[in-house]
Amino acid sequence: MEFAYNSSFHSSIGMSPSEALYGKSCRTSLCWSEVGERVLVGPEIVEETTQNVQVIRSNLKAAQDRQKSLGDRHTTxxxxxxxxxxFLKLSPWRGVVQFGKKGKLSPRYIRPYMITERVGEMAYRLELPTELVKVHNVFHVSMLHHYVADPSHVIPPQPLEINPNLTYDEEPVTILDWKENVLRKKTMSLVKVLWSNHSVEEAT
Structure with missing residues (x-):
C-alpha cells in the first residue's frame, strides 16, 4: 500500500510523492538502482530540490485556484x-443536543429570529428565546437564511371544544375525492373525507 501510494500521480502537486521527495519515480527495492544512473551530490542535490519545490508550489497554487473557482460558483x-x-440552520449534532430536534424528518431550519447585531464581517447575533439561554447567540452567515414575511404563513387558531373526558368530537366537513375498488364479486366505493379540526393533508 505504501508503494502504491508513493508511486501514484497526485493532480494537486503534478507528480507522485516519491518524485517530489527524491526527484525520481518510486521503484521496488529489487531494482532501485540502475546501471549508469546519475548520482547527484553536493550543490546539485540542493539545486534540483529547489526546482522541485518551486514546481510543487506552482502546482499547488493552480490546484487551489481551481478549487476556489469551483467553490465560488455555489456561494453568494x-x-x-x-x-x-x-431562519437558523441546524446541524444534526446541534439540533439534537441544543435544540431538541432529532429524527430523519427534523427541520433543517427553525423559526425565524431577529438580528440584533452584526459581529465582524461574517457573523450575526440573534435574539433567541429564554428557553435557548444556554445557546451562544452568534452564528455564521452560512447558517442563516433570509425570511420574507407573508401574512398567509400565519394560521389563525381555531376554537376546539373539549369534552369532560378530554376528548373532542370529529365531524365530516366535505368529501375531497372518491374511487371504486373492484373486488372479485363486488365493488366498493371509497371516499376521502375531510374532518373538522384537521387539515387537508390529514384527510382519511
Missing amino acids: DRVYKVSDWV
Whole structure:
C-alpha cells in the first residue's frame, strides 16, 4: 500500500510523492538502482530540490485556484441588516443536543429570529428565546437564511371544544375525492373525507 501510494500521480502537486521527495519515480527495492544512473551530490542535490519545490508550489497554487473557482460558483455574498428576520440552520449534532430536534424528518431550519447585531464581517447575533439561554447567540452567515414575511404563513387558531373526558368530537366537513375498488364479486366505493379540526393533508 505504501508503494502504491508513493508511486501514484497526485493532480494537486503534478507528480507522485516519491518524485517530489527524491526527484525520481518510486521503484521496488529489487531494482532501485540502475546501471549508469546519475548520482547527484553536493550543490546539485540542493539545486534540483529547489526546482522541485518551486514546481510543487506552482502546482499547488493552480490546484487551489481551481478549487476556489469551483467553490465560488455555489456561494453568494449575503449581508443582513439589524432587525431583519432569518431562519437558523441546524446541524444534526446541534439540533439534537441544543435544540431538541432529532429524527430523519427534523427541520433543517427553525423559526425565524431577529438580528440584533452584526459581529465582524461574517457573523450575526440573534435574539433567541429564554428557553435557548444556554445557546451562544452568534452564528455564521452560512447558517442563516433570509425570511420574507407573508401574512398567509400565519394560521389563525381555531376554537376546539373539549369534552369532560378530554376528548373532542370529529365531524365530516366535505368529501375531497372518491374511487371504486373492484373486488372479485363486488365493488366498493371509497371516499376521502375531510374532518373538522384537521387539515387537508390529514384527510382519511
